Amino acid sequence: MSQLIKHNTIVADDWTRVIPPTLGDEVVRKQAGKIVLFKLHGEETFSQAQIDATDIPATGKIILPLPVWIARKATLGTRMAAGEIGILVATHEPIEHLTEAFPDLNVLPLIAVFVERFADGRNFTIGNWIRTRYHFKNELRAVGDVLRDQLFFLKRSGYDSYLIRADRNAQEAIASLNDFKQPYQGATDDVPVWRRLNRSQL
Amino acid sequence: MYKYDAIDQTIVDERVAQYRDQTRRYLAGELSDDEFRPLRLQNGLYIQRHAPMLRIAVPYGMLASKQMRKLADITKKYDRGYGHFSTRQNLQINWPKLEEVPEILAELATVEMHAIQTSGNCIRNITTDQFVGIAPDEVVDPRAIAEIMRQWSTFHPEFALLPRKFKIAVSGTKEDRAVVQMHDIGLEFFKDSANELRIKVWVGGGLGRTPILGTVIEESLPWQHVLSYCEAIIRVYNIHGRRDNSYKARIKILVKALGIEEFKKQVEAEWSHLKNGSLTITEAELNRVAQHFDQMPYETLPVHDSSFDAAVASNPAFAAWVKRCVHAHKQTGYRAVTLSLKPHGKPPGDITTEQMHVVADLADAYSFGELRASHEQNLILADVKLSDLFAVWEKARAAGLATPNIGLLTDIICCPGGDFCSLANAKSIPIAEAIQMQFDNLDYLHDIGELELNISGCMNACGHHHVGHIGILGVDKDSEEWYQVSIGGKQGNDASLGSVIGRSFAADEMPSVIQKLIEVYVQQRTPEERFIDTVRRLGLAPFKAHVYGEKEAA
Structure with a gap:
């Protein structure tokens, strides 16, 4: 059963996410005695060795991490032209890395934003930028620790597809896309409510 | 006092339904403790030493008497007969049951109240001076902008999961009483030489582990841009604020690390995309909201009241109370009264169910049915006639609400x-x-x-x-x-x-x-x-x- 929500329904996912291998032991970082759960803005996502060792399937629609695309794009031109490549950015990756690699984001059929922990709200700003600043028109997908109670915010931040975490009920999660009918503030999907409606007539 | 329209009411009703379902899923094991934590916190629910604690929002400290009565009923029905006013003008109850919180929220929604964003890593309740609208030294009544900002920040989709909590205070007086310099954003309203409403914007203040007073990031912001400017600040913070260490995650740490010049540069770059967009507040919208805070129907009164003067002269206890608990008012013949929640030997800020009813009755009888909570954890009757002060004092004193210690050592x-x-x-x-x-x-x-x-x-x-x-x-x-x-x-x-x-x-x-x-x-x-x-x-x-x-x- 697919975990992908799009257009208020569960749909089949025809994209395959390419994930670089873990090489050696993962380093657990600590700050103030606690395990660090979030990567800092600008922190490296994958080592060169990981990127080199990444197995890219020869056919089909694939979602590539941005650093993998940047390092290995020379061999992927025809597939990009065929619309078979989507790009994944992580919440700590500077948006400029994406927009420098793709001055026109609309060459991409899909951009996925990966959130490692649901409590990392950077994905909301990134979604907003991708839609309003860089005018991306195609599919913007939330992947990673994507849970029902963040869906309404993700929707308003410009996302239009949501890959719900594997252990959660995606069908039930759909309801939360519509938790509020008339939100107050403007966002990527609408202007502030007082510009939307004539409140003095209510 | 701001009154809800259908939009406001629908949002709090939808919130009750949403939180009821979140609680149900948590109790059914469908949400882990870690996943439920931010959800309950954004609804003001802490898990405390003995029981949960629920923090109920009192936006910029304003309360109607019917809201106070509802709060009184809630403290009786769901708690142990008292509540606690916090330093951010909110009300906390210390003994609710986790599974009853959705019911409490449903009751609050019937009087246009909620617990939205009273905790959690989001934009919190916006606070201000308790004498807003009546202070003689007030230049601008900031309540309409505060309400516009309350609405803007409520379930703001981009700022729902910030690195850390985010507190905004507004002030419109010459003498700041809202402590704008110790907030993540402090907004100080003033009129410029052309009599235009402007805002001095402070950023990066905060107490906690690393106390820092705010820095001025913008000397004179036209009021129309307050939302877009705040969005620019919070956006820079959302992306660049530290998430690796919660002790270093407040915006003050980011501002200090970058330096105010660099931080301002980044904010201005962000703002250039937002300025003059749909976030720009129109005159019409400001006026629409400002109508809710129109001047009260004051009577034309003389400067002096002889019965009041006589009572002060003959009754030293009353005179002591007047000296400490009665404050100047911009309207002739009126005064503001602080009801002390600091009787000696009782927990500061605490108020019993019975006292809450007394306070609501006092507001109805003597102060147009409205109340304010102060960040010093007292309650205020903002519009009392000079001739009524003695009656207010007698009733407040009988209820233990007239300790004449406001501003003194025991007003802790x-x-x-x-x-x-x-x-x-x-x-x-x-x-x-x-x-x-x-x-x-x-x-x-x-x-x-x-x-x-x-x-x-x-x-x-x-x-x-x-x-x-x-x-x-x-x-x-x-x-x-x-x-x-x-x-x-x-x-x-x-x-x-x-x-x-x-x-x-x-x-x-x-x-x-x-x-x-x-x-x-x-x-x-x-x-x-x-x-x-x-x-x-x-x-x-x-x-x-x-x-x-x-x-x-x-």
């Missing part, structure tokens, strides 16, 4: 501390009570004069100890409760952070330590000086010498 700001809060290192309420009992002589208290004493049970600083003229901080030393004392902190336009006087003290030493600090002041003061002035003039040394001297010598 105090967090719930180790008695309730699971974050606390030490108890704070018993310290406050012991100090109040030490200074239970009203004549002595009035002679000491204006003095702000603030107590926090841990370095999260909910009791604002850094800006107390005397600040007390509970610390943990080898699992024992100790108290660190600082002096010289101050809120207001000339805000400052206090300095620690030396090694910390055991709980039972605290009343005598405060006594010694006061002795130095009483001995050294000039006739015009308040405690804080003497500290600023003399520095720490004489206070230190007297507090530690004898013991060190012996």
